[in-house]
Amino acid sequence: MKGLTDRQQEILDLIKSNLENNGLPPTRADIARTLGFKSPNAAEQHLRAIEKKGFISILAGASRGIILNTEEALGIPVIGLVAAGGPILAQENIEKRIPQAHNILSNKIDYYLRVKGDSMVDVGIYENDLIGVNKKNPIKVGSIVIARIGEEVTVKTLESISSNQVVLKAENSEYSNIEINPEKDEIVFEGTCVGLLRDFS
Amino acid sequence: MKGLTDRQQEILDLIKSNLENNGLPPTRADIARTLGFKSPNAAEQHLRAIEKKGFISILAGASRGIILNTEEALGIPVIGLVAAGGPILAQENIEKRIPQAHNILSNKIDYYLRVKGDSMVDVGIYENDLIGVNKKNPIKVGSIVIARIGEEVTVKTLESISSNQVVLKAENSEYSNIEINPEKDEIVFEGTCVGLLRDFS
DNA sequence: TATTATACTGTATATAATCACAGTAATCAA
DNA sequence: TTGATTACTGTGATTATATACAGTATAATA
Known part of the structure; x- marks a missing residue:
């Protein structure tokens, strides 16, 4: 295309x-x-x-x-589990698509990511929630970021960032911070969390 | 019509x-x-x-x-503040409408209600979140209900219900339960919470 | 240098589609 | 029992629309 x-x-x-x-x-x-x-x-x-x-x-x-x-027109992809290795938006990761309905959220949603685990419950993000991810918003300290560390995709608050240390904070007192040296380990910021959808059923 | x-x-x-x-x-x-x-x-x-x-x-x-x-086609109404007295869905309460996008939530959304206050933070419902309300789902103990007590509309968990006592539980330890005797005071269940939208901005 | 893509004007026509008019028949309310 | 509403068939005029064909001109590509 x-x-x-x-x-x-x-x-x-x-x-x-x-x-x-x-x-x-x-x-x-x-x-x-x-x-x-x-x-x-x-x-x-x-x-x-x-x-x-x-x-x-x-x-x-x-x-x-x-x-x-x-x-x-096709709708926004919903990403469930991310297969190891490939890009998040790879076809095989797309669980379904949901119609784009702007007016709902002020930022553009590039895809929805299904939340695994309870590391962000203190900011009201629960397991199985769908978080709306924007790929292009600037990454800022304090914002909730979607990061890929090696082959794993994780959602955390960006606590601090410098050339030799990135600190990601879990919003749950039972978890400890993740500290990465980007000069040694690979960390890629996939986007920021700009919205949340939860289905009670 | x-x-x-x-x-x-x-x-x-x-x-x-x-x-x-x-x-x-x-x-x-x-x-x-x-x-x-x-x-x-x-x-x-x-x-x-x-x-x-x-x-x-x-x-x-x-x-x-x-x-x-x-x-x-018009979209689902978003209700901000509910004017005292009238029905929730009265025209003057409609803040805006957002396009209906089914596939997002498994239950029908009759309207969205903007959350005021922090009485439900322990189940991950925060101030300014929009909760999706279904008017027709059966009201059950344990579900999150939208209730009108007198002229006030509130969102709480239904703790127990009988002919002479309804207990509504705030999901925040700083709040105490609301107990109502429906024989004395008016309580109307407007619907149940079946979904949640949050805008991070 | 020839070819292809872009970006149009201008004319024409087949057909897609709206919509008016004329009926038939059944049901229901005044 | 008259009129209104519902639920159609059938015909045909008018117009809305897609689309073919014939051009002109410019820029990029092979």
């Missing part, structure tokens, strides 16, 4: 906003009108290009037959 | 499932085909009736121009 050009991205965004605001996809004429094209065919050709790159599907013959294939 | 007939409900459900599965509303012909009508006009007339009852809007002249006006 290659990248879209700026113009193509504009059109994809227009389709998304049309779906969101009006509940249905736009017609070629709608697109042309909104973006100022004088021919609906300009929209047609853009749509073909976007389809070719895999971001949408076009239903032949159907009016407004534009279907999104974007990550947002 | 009057009730729909069975047939009209079927058509409304079909529109919803079309939107969910295909991402766009059906045409009159689609509806006729699916439900076995020999004339697309049958669908047209049903749509008019459903529109008249307020459940959808029809965009004149637009293909697939069917817009849902249902509660699900």
